[in-house]
Amino acid sequence: xxxxxxxxxxxxxxxxxxxxxxxxxxxxxxxxxxxxxxxxxxxxxxxxxxxxxxxxxxxxxxxxxxxxxxxxxxxxxxxxxxxxxxxxxxxxxxxxxxxxxxxxxxxxxxx
Amino acid sequence: xxxxxxxxxxxxxxxxxxxxxxxxxxxxxxxxxxxxxxxxxxxxxxxxxxxxxxxxxxxxxxxxxxxxxxxxxxxxxxxxxxxxxxxxxxxxxxxxxxxxxxxxxxxxxxx
Numbered sequence: 001x002x003x004x005x006x007x008x009x010x011x012x013x014x015x016x017x018x019x020x021x022x023x024x025x026x027x028x029x030x031x032x033x034x035x036x037x038x039x040x041x042x043x044x045x046x047x048x049x050x051x052x053x054x055x056x057x058x059x060x061x062x063x064x065x066x067x068x069x070x071x072x073x074x075x076x077x078x079x080x081x082x083x084x085x086x087x088x089x090x091x092x093x094x095x096x097x098x099x100x101x102x103x104x105x106x107x108x109x110x111x
Numbered sequence: 112x113x114x115x116x117x118x119x120x121x122x123x124x125x126x127x128x129x130x131x132x133x134x135x136x137x138x139x140x141x142x143x144x145x146x147x148x149x150x151x152x153x154x155x156x157x158x159x160x161x162x163x164x165x166x167x168x169x170x171x172x173x174x175x176x177x178x179x180x181x182x183x184x185x186x187x188x189x190x191x192x193x194x195x196x197x198x199x200x201x202x203x204x205x206x207x208x209x210x211x212x213x214x215x216x217x218x219x220x221x222x
Binding site: 004007008009011012014015016017020023024027028029073077078081082084085086088089091092095 | 115118119120122123125126127128131134135138139140184188189192193195196197199200202203206
């Protein structure tokens with residue numbers, strides 16, 4: 001169930017717009033909590049809470065440097081999440097193709 | 112913010128292993144709530160709750176037929192979710208490439 005828990009944490013971390021923003025911001029380079037907080041109307045502890053959720057999902061790592069905490073992208077590359085969605089999408093497409101074939105066959109029967 | 116809310120709902124719906132299972136099950140064909148509940152040790156109302164969350168994310172549609180409720184895959188194909196993850200991953204890779212280039216340059220300077 002390890003992989004399942006990783007997926008739970010990854011998808012849960014991505015389900016919030018502020019957390020997705022933070023990841024996009026960190027993909028341009030490391031930032032402190034207060035730098036991350038600047039564009040938002042939320043408190044530092046609020047941002048810290050989001051960062052902690054990203055950290056638990058291994059999407060972010062943080063490093064205390066004196067009085068600031070530097071954040072950067074973590075080791076989780078979302079390979080499992082991508083794989084899950086892609087597998088699902090291909091089953092979905094396959095199912096649509098089958099439905100289309102059934103409809104085509106029925107059409108053929110009618111003419 | 113419509114797209115953002117769609118992403119919130121999609122990722123949130125995917126953050127639970129039972130809901131991911133239900134989607135995989137439905138990708139093989141429609142099923143009633145009690146058919147969906149069979150492999151789990153959770154109650155029918157428990158399954159119904161998961162189905163409702165999937166329905167709100169447009170990942171599932173349901174249709175009341177007499178005393179049963181038939182569930183099938185909904186219109187949401189996770190295109191936005193895939194796009195978001197893929198864009199993020201490409202930025203991540205790009206960042207790794209840049210880091211690698213910096214390390215290579217430093218190595219070069221040392222020799």
